[in-house]
Amino acid sequence: MRQSVMLVHNLVTALDPFDNLEAEHRAHTLGWLRSTGDVFRRVKPAEPAQHLVSYVVPVDPASGSVLLVDHVNAGLWLPPGGHVEVDEDPRETAAREVREELGVEGGIDENPLFLTVTRTVGMDHGHTDVSLWFVLSLGLDQSLTPDQGEFREVRWWSPEELSAADRARFDPHLFRFLAKASHLITR
Numbered sequence: 001m002r003q004s005v006m007l008v009h010n011l012v013t014a015l016d017p018f019d020n021l022e023a024e025h026r027a028h029t030l031g032w033l034r035s036t037g038d039v040f041r042r043v044k045p046a047e048p049a050q051h052l053v054s055y056v057v058p059v060d061p062a063s064g065s066v067l068l069v070d071h072v073n074a075g076l077w078l079p080p081g082g083h084v085e086v087d088e089d090p091r092e093t094a095a096r097e098v099r100e101e102l103g104v105e106g107g108i109d110e111n112p113l114f115l116t117v118t119r120t121v122g123m124d125h126g127h128t129d130v131s132l133w134f135v136l137s138l139g140l141d142q143s144l145t146p147d148q149g150e151f152r153e154v155r156w157w158s159p160e161e162l163s164a165a166d167r168a169r170f171d172p173h174l175f176r177f178l179a180k181a182s183h184l185i186t187r
Contacts, residue, residue, distance in 0.1 A: 002037040004087040018180040025117040040086040050128040054093035055081035058138040070152040094134040103145025116173040
């Protein structure tokens with residue numbers, strides 16, 4: 001197994017699944033990682049048809065709010081993030097994406113908290129993202145420089161706003177992530 005894939009394998013192995021679906025996604029991902037070294041997107045939007053993504057969920061621990069982006073291509077409210085480059089450490093991807101997409105440096109948890117395997121929707125639909133979800137502790141007053149080309153809007157969502165929102169407008173696993181991350185959010 002190539003070293004970069006072994007690193008991802010170790011990150012996924014260390015995850016403690018939150019529920020049966022995350023356990024299924026973890027088992028799927030570990031099998032995939034053992035079967036191929038071709039896990040990094042090489043050609044946009046979908047070659048290979050299944051590839052790695054790093055999501056970063058900015059969380060304001062004091063209010064329990066999360067920062068999400070209205071993603072142009074997906075047509076959904078998503079955490080910031082992006083595709084892992086060939087042989088890139090997914091933790092570096094997380095830091096790079098937050099820097100490029102929000103203008104924020106540092107503060108990302110060292111290890112992912114959550115794992116999902118999702119068939120994509122929107123303009124680049126039809127491939128599968130294997131996503132490692134990282135947490136970024138960030139204050140509501142943090143200055144941001146959003147990527148205007150990739151997002152229609154960037155905003156903080158309070159727990160109350162998320163509870164009242166149409167779940168179909170969000171990543172299909174966001175609310176499971178929030179349930180798993182609830183211990184990080186103090187109010």
